[in-house]
Structure formats: C-alpha cells, structure tokens
Amino acid sequence: MAEWSWQNAAACRGEPLWLFFGSAGERHSEREEREAEAKSICAQCPVRAECATYALSRPEKYGTWGGLNPEERASERRRRQRRALSEMVRIPEDSSRKRCRVCEEVKPVTDYGRANDTRDGLNSACKRCTAAMSKQRRDKRKAAAS
Structure with missing residues (x-):
C-alpha cells in the first residue's frame, strides 16, 4: 500500500x-x-x-x-x-576457545588448523578430530583398492 x-x-x-x-x-x-x-x-x-x-x-x-x-x-x-x-554486536564468549563440531569439546584455538573458507579462519574440527577423519578416509580408500 x-x-x-x-x-x-x-x-x-x-x-x-x-x-x-x-x-x-x-x-x-x-x-x-x-x-x-x-x-x-x-x-x-x-x-x-x-x-x-x-x-x-x-x-x-x-x-x-x-x-x-x-x-x-x-x-x-x-x-x-x-x-x-x-x-x-555478537561478542564471542571467549575468543581464545572454540567448540569442535565433531567431538563438541571446547578447546583453545591453538588446537585448530587454519582454514580460509571460515569466518574465524580456523577449521571447524579440532586437529585431533581432523586427523581421525583423515585416517578413516585413508583406511576406506585402502580397503576399496584391495
């Protein structure tokens, strides 16, 4: 109107x-x-x-x-x-810590790898979970190849 x-x-x-x-x-x-x-x-x-x-x-x-x-x-x-x-104005609760999307633990940002495609520049999964997911993918590929 x-x-x-x-x-x-x-x-x-x-x-x-x-x-x-x-x-x-x-x-x-x-x-x-x-x-x-x-x-x-x-x-x-x-x-x-x-x-x-x-x-x-x-x-x-x-x-x-x-x-x-x-x-x-x-x-x-x-x-x-x-x-x-x-x-x-969304102020992060603690910008030195972040929650892992896989294990859901809150860890220091130093436990995360770098990522260019995220808002905070860090991976959404911690280094331990990222390594575990990479190992699972490698094991799957090896099993499929044999």
Missing part, C-alpha cells in the same frame, strides 16, 4: 479524533477509559499492523496508533533497538 493509503481501510476512520488523541489536562482515569475504547476499535481494525508500523517508524509522540499508546510505542521502539543492537 502507498504510505497513507492503508488509512482508507482503518476502523477508526470516521471516529472522533479526541478518542485517539485526547486533550491537554486530561485526567489519568479519563485517559485510561479513552485509550481502552480506542484500543477496542484498533483490535477490530484490518490495518492495525500497518498503523502500528507507521507510528513506530516515526517519532509519533501522541495518540493511539495500531492499538499502542505513546508509552507502549516508546517501549516497543526501545525493545526493537536493543534487539537490533544485540544482533549487530
């Missing part, structure tokens, strides 16, 4: 604006009642997700959008920001 075209299908279309935006000086209890009514309309809305996405992607500080009040939107923005940051 175009940036604003989703609003044509919104359940709040035609509803009084004060229901979603309130007024200055509104008492806490009045605000809670108003927001509950607005959220009940949002709950039935076919474009609730688009509305919430719109409000979360902008510094929309006022009103109920997509069933979220200003505090809930701020909280969701912070949660999304924390998630994005944690996904961006």
Whole structure:
C-alpha cells in the first residue's frame, strides 16, 4: 500500500479524533477509559499492523496508533533497538576457545588448523578430530583398492 493509503481501510476512520488523541489536562482515569475504547476499535481494525508500523517508524509522540499508546510505542521502539543492537554486536564468549563440531569439546584455538573458507579462519574440527577423519578416509580408500 502507498504510505497513507492503508488509512482508507482503518476502523477508526470516521471516529472522533479526541478518542485517539485526547486533550491537554486530561485526567489519568479519563485517559485510561479513552485509550481502552480506542484500543477496542484498533483490535477490530484490518490495518492495525500497518498503523502500528507507521507510528513506530516515526517519532509519533501522541495518540493511539495500531492499538499502542505513546508509552507502549516508546517501549516497543526501545525493545526493537536493543534487539537490533544485540544482533549487530555478537561478542564471542571467549575468543581464545572454540567448540569442535565433531567431538563438541571446547578447546583453545591453538588446537585448530587454519582454514580460509571460515569466518574465524580456523577449521571447524579440532586437529585431533581432523586427523581421525583423515585416517578413516585413508583406511576406506585402502580397503576399496584391495
């Protein structure tokens, strides 16, 4: 949908604006009642997700959008920001140690051979497991040749 075209299908279309935006000086209890009514309309809305996405992607500080009040939107923005940051910055538990994909033991990185095709530049199997796999392959070839 175009940036604003989703609003044509919104359940709040035609509803009084004060229901979603309130007024200055509104008492806490009045605000809670108003927001509950607005959220009940949002709950039935076919474009609730688009509305919430719109409000979360902008510094929309006022009103109920997509069933979220200003505090809930701020909280969701912070949660999304924390998630994005944690996904961006993955700090290894201990960069001097690594888990072998074969024996699954955690060993010092000095127990791994070099590999150009891995992210960390090390084999995924430790030297002991790599040697054992090489021996198995050699033994298989010898058995097949005889």
